[in-house]
Amino acid sequence: MPVWRGWDKIKYQAQLDPAFAEEVTSIPGGEKLFDCIQCGTCSGLCPLSPYMDFTPRKIIAMIRAGFKGEVLSSHTCWLCASCYACTVECPKGVKITEIMYATKRLAIREGVSPKRFAIPVLAEEFFRDVESNGRNSEGRLIMKLYLKTNPFKALKQATLGLRLWSQGRLGIRSDSIKRKSELKTLLKSLEKERMVRSRRETAHAGEAK
Amino acid sequence: MNYLYFPGCSLKGTGRAYEDSILSVFKGLQLPLEELDDWNCCGATSYMAISEMKAFALSARNLALAEKQAHSRENFGLVTPCAACYLVLVKTQKYLQEFPDIGDKIKTALKSANLEYGGKVRVRHPLDVLANDFGTEKLASFVKKPLKGLKVACYYGCQIVRPYAEFDDQHNPTTMNRIMHALGARTIDWALKTRCCGGSLTGTIQEVGMRLSYILLREASRLGADVVATACPLCQFNLECYQKQMSREFEDAISIPVVYFSQLVGFAMGLPAKELGMQRLFVPFKFNPAAESVKGGIHVHS
Known part of the structure; x- marks a missing residue:
């Protein structure tokens, strides 16, 4: 008889984080999450759900129940390509794509996003590039991504890169805007603004006031 | 305007x-x-x-x-x-x-x-401008080389119509189809016109992203499309540039031109290929009105 190995899937109330749902739903319109009827429309039509460790419907149930660690370290939100199919079809108006973005931001800030996983790495490289130059250069971005995640893949993709370059479709030099300081001032003034707050951050904000 | x-x-x-x-x-x-x-x-x-x-x-x-x-x-x-x-x-x-x-x-x-x-x-969006401000009738009057017989798979992708649907239907957008009809082309009727192409996943988790793009191309070819028309740089890149890798990975020879809808508009207006960036395509787009073929696919006529 096969041995049952599901013990690690059982969680007792004391191990859950009851405030997690509040954190995630602190985004504008986030409270709709509590209206979810678990119909599964989102998971059914999500083109990425077959590759996710938890489907969108499960993620919503887990957020409500307080499975913070499991949700934030799962690959689900990073597989969301933000095509908004779920958001448009949800019969209860849950902004699922925005919930996915909120969990991405929380995962990065809590430092629990999957390690050496290309998607958060790409997001952070992209962020840095735009922060300093105001524009991103696809060529440089892709090179940095491969170097940080899988240098062997860079070699495999070299032919594609060369072909793009020969057709004038791949810029390596960094493109930047003229009035960089204007953009810097603008972004800097929002440095501490958070649309989704973890409890720790809410407490900090309270103290600061 | x-x-x-x-x-x-x-x-x-x-x-x-x-x-x-x-x-x-x-x-x-x-x-x-x-x-x-x-x-x-x-x-x-x-x-x-x-x-x-x-x-x-x-x-x-x-x-x-x-x-x-x-x-x-x-x-x-x-x-x-x-x-x-x-x-x-x-x-x-x-x-x-x-x-x-x-x-x-x-x-x-x-x-x-x-x-x-x-x-x-x-x-x-330029689709919106061409179809709604300029108008497809007026556009048709600029056509010098009608795309008669060309079967186009209009691919809208996700973010133009979702979630806000500013100028077209979310479930069955038709703006690009109407533009293609104005050029004299036919459009195939397919359910995947707004299904996600994989977005940036093609670059990050290739095995997943490429599969999503492959499904779209496979469906378009099966329905008899001669060309896929896109309205997004990432969709175009994903659908066009990985065709060789897809063919290897999924053991299925995929080769179908993927162009921007605007390239087809310019082509029908008789603009020189070079001004339309046709030389930058991986899979060349060729159209010969004499070789009109009627094979397979479900067609929606204008």
């Missing part, structure tokens, strides 16, 4: 042919396009994953610049061909209006950089 033009980073890089063809077509139709001065990156999906407020600020700067550049001109649009840029700009507009809290914060941030935005910009 006056138009400013917001290219975004991709139209200066992998999507150069999109920029080439949009500029040539608008020029050919006597619709002047003026590039937005000192525009910055829209932040795409990556910025939203890190800081939503900063993502809104990036777009707010572009909107503020557009409003300033248009100054006294009433009734102007910011033409944004890239689907990611288009959605982020539209989304920012909505959030600034719907959530005063966010609107105020962004306003203050803009002020600190001596910028100001009064909410006057209308973000427009």
Whole structure:
């Protein structure tokens, strides 16, 4: 008889984080999450759900129940390509794509996003590039991504890169805007603004006031 | 109507042919396009994953610049061909209006950089401009080389129609189909016209992203399409540039031209191939009206 190995899937109330749902739903319109009827429309039509460790419907149930660690370290939100199919079809108006973005931001800030996983790495490289130059250069971005995640893949993709370059479709030099300081001032003034707050951050904000 | 033009980073890089063809077509139709001065990156999906407020600020700067550049001109649009840029700009507009809290914060941030935005910009996709401002009838009068017999799979992708559906139906958009009919082409009727192409996953988790693109191409070829027409630089890149790798990976020879809808518009208007960026395609687009074939597929006639 096969041995049952599901013990690690059982969680007792004391191990859950009851405030997690509040954190995630602190985004504008986030409270709709509590209206979810678990119909599964989102998971059914999500083109990425077959590759996710938890489907969108499960993620919503887990957020409500307080499975913070499991949700934030799962690959689900990073597989969301933000095509908004779920958001448009949800019969209860849950902004699922925005919930996915909120969990991405929380995962990065809590430092629990999957390690050496290309998607958060790409997001952070992209962020840095735009922060300093105001524009991103696809060529440089892709090179940095491969170097940080899988240098062997860079070699495999070299032919594609060369072909793009020969057709004038791949810029390596960094493109930047003229009035960089204007953009810097603008972004800097929002440095501490958070649309989704973890409890720790809410407490900090309270103290600061 | 006056138009400013917001290219975004991709139209200066992998999507150069999109920029080439949009500029040539608008020029050919006597619709002047003026590039937005000192525009910055829209932040795409990556910025939203890190800081939503900063993502809104990036777009707010572009909107503020557009409003300033248009100054006294009433009734102007910011033409944004890239689907990611288009959605982020539209989304920012909505959030600034719907959530005063966010609107105020962004306003203050803009002020600190001596910028100001009064909410006057209308973000427009070129599909919207061509079909609704210019009109397909007028467009048809510019056609010199009708695409008679060409079967086009119109692929809209996700972010142009979702979630806001500013100018077309979310479930069954038809703007591009109508434009193709005006050019004399036929369009195939397919259910995947708004299914996700994989977005940036093709670059990050290739085995997943490429499969999503492959499903689209496989379906389009099975339905007898001669060419896939796109309206987004990332869709075009994903569907076109990985065809060799897909053929190997899925042991299925895939070879179908994937062009920008604007390239087909320019082609039918008789504009030179080079001005439409046709030389930048991996899978060359060839059209020979004499070799009209009627094989397979479900066709929707204009």
